[in-house]
Amino acid sequence: MIKPNPLLNLLVLLLCALPIAAQTQNPPPKNAPAPFMAPETSQAGHENFPPQLIEELAAIKAAALADDYAYRQVAHLTENIGPRPSGSLQAKAAVDYVAAELRQLGLDVHLEEVKVPHWVRGAETAELVEYAGQAAGANQKVVLTALGGSTSTPADGIIADVVVVNTFDELKSLGHDKVAGKIVLFNELFDKQKAAGGMAFMAYGEAVRYRGAGPKAAADLGAVAALVRSVGSADFRLPHTGFSFPAAIPAGAVTAEDADLIAHLAAQGAVRMRLTLTPQKLPDATSYNVIADLKGSEHPEQIVVVSGHLDSWDLGTGAIDDGAGVVVAMEAVEILQKLRLRPKRTLRVIAWMDEESGGAGSQAYTKDNSAEFIRTVAAIESDAGAAHPLGFDVKMSAHAAELLRPVLDVLQSFGANVVMPTSYPPGADIAAMSEAGVPALGLLQDGRTYFNYHHSAADTLDKIVPAELRENAAAMAVMGYALASMKDPLPR
Numbered sequence: 001m002i003k004p005n006p007l008l009n010l011l012v013l014l015l016c017a018l019p020i021a022a023q024t025q026n027p028p029p030k031n032a033p034a035p036f037m038a039p040e041t042s043q044a045g046h047e048n049f050p051p052q053l054i055e056e057l058a059a060i061k062a063a064a065l066a067d068d069y070a071y072r073q074v075a076h077l078t079e080n081i082g083p084r085p086s087g088s089l090q091a092k093a094a095v096d097y098v099a100a101e102l103r104q105l106g107l108d109v110h111l112e113e114v115k116v117p118h119w120v121r122g123a124e125t126a127e128l129v130e131y132a133g134q135a136a137g138a139n140q141k142v143v144l145t146a147l148g149g150s151t152s153t154p155a156d157g158i159i160a161d162v163v164v165v166n167t168f169d170e171l172k173s174l175g176h177d178k179v180a181g182k183i184v185l186f187n188e189l190f191d192k193q194k195a196a197g198g199m200a201f202m203a204y205g206e207a208v209r210y211r212g213a214g215p216k217a218a219a220d221l222g223a224v225a226a227l228v229r230s231v232g233s234a235d236f237r238l239p240h241t242g243f244s245f246p247a248a249i250p251a252g253a254v255t256a257e258d259a260d261l262i263a264h265l266a267a268q269g270a271v272r273m274r275l276t277l278t279p280q281k282l283p284d285a286t287s288y289n290v291i292a293d294l295k296g297s298e299h300p301e302q303i304v305v306v307s308g309h310l311d312s313w314d315l316g317t318g319a320i321d322d323g324a325g326v327v328v329a330m331e332a333v334e335i336l337q338k339l340r341l342r343p344k345r346t347l348r349v350i351a352w353m354d355e356e357s358g359g360a361g362s363q364a365y366t367k368d369n370s371a372e373f374i375r376t377v378a379a380i381e382s383d384a385g386a387a388h389p390l391g392f393d394v395k396m397s398a399h400a401a402e403l404l405r406p407v408l409d410v411l412q413s414f415g416a417n418v419v420m421p422t423s424y425p426p427g428a429d430i431a432a433m434s435e436a437g438v439p440a441l442g443l444l445q446d447g448r449t450y451f452n453y454h455h456s457a458a459d460t461l462d463k464i465v466p467a468e469l470r471e472n473a474a475a476m477a478v479m480g481y482a483l484a485s486m487k488d489p490l491p492r
């Protein structure tokens with residue numbers, strides 16, 4: 001399983017979700033209202049959400065849709081602090097900053113220690129030094145970046161033939177004899193039509209398997225290095241990095257254009273590459289999850305988690321992945337403080353550490369807090385960007401999801417009222433809670449352009465549309481407060 005990547009988790013959940021959604025919708029339940037009739041909230045729904053609570057949810061929505069708190073926070077995280085890879089100075093600064101901001105909101109804040117991998121990027125260059133039709137004495141530059149955890153080549157690089165495959169099966173059929181001593185390029189395609197059709201996470205999941213498992217598969221057949229085609233949906237000759245299982249060989253991602261170039265030349269004859277990647281794996285570093293509680297007025301022992309991950313990749317500044325998720329969770333409590341609303345249950349903001357390079361933060365939280373999972377009423381994570389929210393992926397019983405209808409009615413005015421049932425945890429950092437039975441929700445954003453920028457140097461603040469970020473904050477704040485203040489806790 002390729003667990004460390006939340007997007008993959010999301011993909012798997014979508015893969016699993018579709019048949020379930022189809023099953024629950026087809027055939028329609030007995031006595032279901034005709035499509036042109038207004039859906040009715042059940043008696044339990046009315047009892048759980050009395051008129052005053054509905055008014056409070058409407059006030060939270062209105063305040064969030066007019067609040068620039070989340071945007072100011074993500075601007076600081078990305079522009080003042082910058083990229084926040086695990087173990088970096090910036091990740092440390094971000095922990096201190098978010099903790100201080102949440103203290104300033106009056107929350108009970110603590111830092112939970114996490115040991116994180118510390119990998120730092122080095123030189124990364126490549127050129128084709130032999131290929132059909134080569135101009136005498138000239139080489140062809142290749143644009144690439146190292147994958148997270150990659151080992152290093154010597155400082156002056158390695159020179160080897162490139163073998164291009166499209167699938168794991170092709171690699172396997174080549175066998176050890178044709179792979180050993182070579183650089184393997186996985187030229188898997190990202191299905192842009194799926195992304196354009198609203199199924200970007202499925203396209204990502206299909207392609208990202210090669211980034212995750214390709215280097216190891218190539219190493220097992222004796223390859224000296226592995227390259228993947230960047231997993232992204234726009235072609236501006238930008239490489240996209242990401243997690244890859246340790247393979248003990250240098251591993252990188254070339255741009256889509258360079259993958260096409262190499263495949264084109266390889267079809268005409270031998271292609272030889274000089275590849276230089278000099279990242280370093282340093283000793284594990286000490287870092288932290290930031291955990292901040294707004295204590296509940298009636299059931300402080302019951303917890304609703306709102307969260308995003310604070311670490312990012314190093315190429316961009318981690319705006320859409322996942323500065324946005326952290327700041328909408330922060331705004332969920334900022335709005336309540338501003339409106340002087342106190343939830344019945346404790347609303348817990350978590351800024352997770354190390355989602356991108358192994359999930360050490362969520363593992364530490366599970367180790368330290370699993371005794372609380374039984375009284376954790378629900379957990380939300382936002383880790384799919386900052387674009388217009390459509391609603392939530394949910395892993396919970398159908399009965400529990402049905403109880404949320406009054407909340408969805410509040411969210412409908414700005415379109416964030418879809419509930420997509422999944423069979424997979426809708427967020428990497430809340431996966432352990434979800435697997436322990438905690439009802440889990442992931443903010444579901446319009447993902448059509450997400451993978452244009454994801455894990456690339458272009459994941460920067462300008463990709464966040466302030467009005468869309470406000471909608472995400474509104475969805476998180478309304479749902480968080482609803483789960484924390486509905487009369488009965490959401491059933492498991």
Ligand SMILES: [Zn+2]
Nearest residue numbers: 006321322383
């Ligand atoms: Zn992320």
